[in-house]
Amino acid sequence: MxxxxxxxxxxxxxxxxIDALLKKNLQEKLNExxxxxxxxxxxxxxxxxxxxxxxxNLLNTKAGYITVFKDHPGDFYHWLECNEYKWKSDFPELEITRDTYAPxxxxxxxxxxxxxxxxxxxxxxxxxxxxxxxxxxxxxxxxxxxxxxxxxxxxxxxxxxxxxxxxxxxQSAVLPPYSHDIIHSPYPTRELKQKVLAEESVAIIGARLSAIDATIGLIEGGHTGPITIYSRSGYFPFVRGIQGRYKNAYLTPDYIAEHCPALDFYKLGDLYQQERERYRAQSESSYFEELPLPNQPIRDLEAFLEKELAMAKQDRGWQAILYDTNSGIDQIWDRLRADDQERFMKEFFSSAMSLRVSIPAENAEKILGYLRSGQLKFVAGASSVKVEDGQLMVQCNDSSTPTGKVIYATGSPxxxxxxxxxxxxxxxxxxxxxxxxxxxxxxxxxxxxxxxxxxxxxxxxxxxxxxxxxxxxxxxxxxxxxxxxxxxxxxxxxxxxxxxxxxxxxxx
Ligand SMILES: Cc1cc2nc3c(=O)[nH]c(=O)nc-3n(C[C@H](O)[C@H](O)[C@H](O)COP(=O)(O)OP(=O)(O)OC[C@H]3O[C@@H](n4cnc5c(N)ncnc54)[C@H](O)[C@@H]3O)c2cc1C
Incomplete structure (x- = not known):
């Protein structure tokens, strides 16, 4: 063929x-x-x-902003309005606005x-x-x-x-005989119910969005057993604030190309400060939350989420600034000094991802509820999974904990x-x-x-x-x-x- x-x-x-190709009329240029x-x-x-x-499993982008078509901003929201007959029966309880984090x-x-x-x-x-x-x-x-x-x-x-x-x-799948007990991806989360007994203890390896999807999916699906989230870095996603969009002027590839012959962490810090001042000047409120750079592992996730949920009721300008770097993050990354790139990957990648890939307050509330009820625990530190005398164990911080199931929620390797x-x-x-x-x-x-x-x-x-x-x-x-x-x-x-x-x- x-x-x-x-x-x-x-x-x-x-x-x-395909959308981009269509705009090029390539079929006319090539005759077919x-x-x-x-x-x-x-x-x-x-x-x-x-x-x-x-x-x-929620989007982490508001319904009013997400689209797959470059020239049609807000296309998803438009589709929702025009096609309610297609989706309403599957999502009868859902009231959508432009600010909704939709499933x-x-x-x-x-x-x-x-x-x-x-x-x-x-x-x-x-x-x-x-x-x-x-x-x-x-x-x-x-x-x-x-x-x-x-x-x-x-x-x-x-x-x-x-x-x-x-x-x-x-991830490469786990081979038998433990392939039933070690689940190499939480998706589809609707199938976890068939893979995990309701009362079993579960260890989730990873603490980003897929770990959150797995935890909520299990518990809302009727899981009653204890769940532990193991976070290698000890970080957890921050919570989205109520701010809207902001267009950067300094943290952009064009500005950097023109004004920064050499880009290192210090220069990036300066650019962020300039952006912060500009954001403040444009904002109606005098409040600006400083960038909460995580520098040590979270020991008490409950306290972290309580604070995060309080902060998320406000405008979080730093999130708007970080989000706008999406429009040129690769070009900014490419200009960063090679030794700073290496250092970033080794030392700061996980903390940066916890800031950058934040979660809607709705899901943070659920995680907080599970922590408060005692069903969910959060452990910071590198973990490894092993089998001792036929029992699945998770080794972390010099202690070994037996577990019924392990779910890898570590994303694309x-x-x-x-x-x-x-x-x-x-x-x-x-x-x-x-x-x-x-x-x-x-x-x-x-x-x-x-x-x-x-x-x-x-x-x-x-x-x-x-x-x-x-x-x-x-x-x-x-x-x-x-x-x-x-x-x-x-x-x-x-x-x-x-x-x-x-x-x-x-x-x-
Ligand atoms: C769980 C999850 C949640 C996310 N949530 C958000 C969000 O809320 N907001 C946001 O902006 N971004 C989100 N993202 C980012 C997301 O990656 C992008 O939005 C986008 O969907 C990626 O598109 P893609 O086509 O590159 O990859 P995918 O959407 O993954 O599509 C790749 C396709 O390739 C197929 N495939 C793979 N290998 C082969 C093969 N060898 N032969 C044939 N078919 C193959 C797969 O089956 C899949 O259908 C999320 C990503 C993930 C993984």
Whole structure:
């Protein structure tokens, strides 16, 4: 089977990439264009973040601000208003405003429609779109602009360009006999009820959003046994305040490129202070909460959340400033001195993520309630899981605690060796791709082409999304995903047109 472009993964990156391609009229420039989307899961559009699951898994972006279409801000909210007949029966109790943190599964319904809409629009523009429900297991470069994509079912798709938009990757699964007791991902959280007995003790490894989803999912699903969250860094997500959006003037790639020949932590601190002053000057209130840089592990999560919930009733300007760095975080990261980058990854990454990826107050209230009832405990420190005399144990801070089940809620592993993906394994083993020093596939920061073993950038195989987070520091927000998908479409267009031009020269 032949196609111009294969997109591996039918989630947000894919939708946004097709949207960007449509704006380029590439089918007219090349006389034809065909796309093939490969998606291994049952649902197309929602991806790993927004598939149908428990209603307690919330978006961490307000309904009025989130969209998969770059040129349609607020598209999700618009969809909610126009399509109430589609979602109201599944979410009868939900009253939505622009400020609601909606269930991610509801956003997933929007994403399914977005996928259908973009495919319809593509077909209307004369672009053939084929969707195949299968897993890509191998991407082989046969020659320049001939890539074979091999699927698990043995289909071979011959393409000119391939875009890897595979999203979050799972940890390698635990092998029997403990595969029933050690759960390598909390998702789908609705299935945890079948995997964990209601009265069993549960250890959750990890303390970011997926750990919170797992805890709330279990307890709201009727779990009565004790749950312990183990946080390696000892940090926990901060809670979202009530502030609106803010547009940075200093912490932006353009300002930094013009005014900061060398960027280090000190300079970043100065820029933040300038931004803070500007925010204050624009704000109606004289109150400004200082950046609560976490510098030591949380010992008392109850006290932390009580304080956080009180702070979250107010405008948290630092969150608005940090959020706006989404529009250029990769470029700011790229300008940071190499030794500060290393230090950031080793010493500050976890604390920065706890600030940056905050949670809605609604979920923080629930976690606080579970802590107060004594059902939930929080332990700071590196933990390891082992089996002693047939009993599953979690070792942390020199003590060993027996547990009935372990749930890994650690997100996409940074190191490729821990990822459970034949495709990624093949890419690395064949030398088609190499690992970035901060994890994930190494791609060109401008063109998104994979760097291969000999250091060359591939102009036929591209990657966007979570697999490239080592290169771009942070990709886990939809607005960042959309930005990268559009930039990648620019690059794919550039290399397709170049190739087409050189072919026509060769023919003439
Ligand atoms: C649990 C979770 C919650 C999040 N919540 C938010 C939020 O509230 N707000 C926000 O802004 N951002 C959030 N994010 C960030 C999120 O990553 C992006 O918003 C976005 O959904 C990522 O899109 P993607 O297409 O790159 O990846 P995904 O949405 O993960 O899609 C990738 C798709 O590729 C498929 N796939 C993978 N490998 C293969 C293969 N080999 N062959 C075929 N198909 C394959 C997968 O099945 C999946 O459907 C969240 C992320 C996660 C993981």
């Amino acid at each position: 032949n196609t111009n472009i294969v997109i591996v993964g039918g989630g947000a990156s894919c939708i946004s990439f 264009l065909s796309l093939t989307v490969l998606e291994k899961s049952k649902e197309i559009g929602p991806g790993n973040a927004y598939f149908s699951d428990l209603k307690s 991610r599964a509801l956003f997933g319904m929007y994403m399914k429609d977005a996928f259908s809409a973009i495919c319809t629009e593509a077909r209307r523009s004369g672009i053939q779109v084929k969707v195949i429900r299968d897993e890509a297991v191998k991407v082989e470069q046969i020659k320049k602009d001939q890539i074979n994509v091999v699927t698990q079912n043995g289909t071979v798709i011959v393409a000119e360009k391939v875009v890897l938009a595979c999203g979050t990757q799972q 940074k190191s490729l060796s821990q990822i459970d993906s034949p495709l990624v394994r093949n890419l690395i083993e064949s030398g088609t791709s190499v690992e970035n020093k901060f994890g994930g596939l190494d791609v060109c920061k401008h063109d998104y082409g994979l760097f291969c073993k000999d250091g060359q950038m591939n102009t036929s195989i591209f990657a966007i999304g979570e697999l490239t987070s080592g290169r771009f520091l942070f990709t886990s927000a939809l607005d960042i995903i959309v930005r990268h998908a559009h930039a990648c479409a620019d690059s794919v267009e550039k290399f397709m047109i170049e190739h087409d031009y050189s072919l026509s020269l060769a023919k003439s």
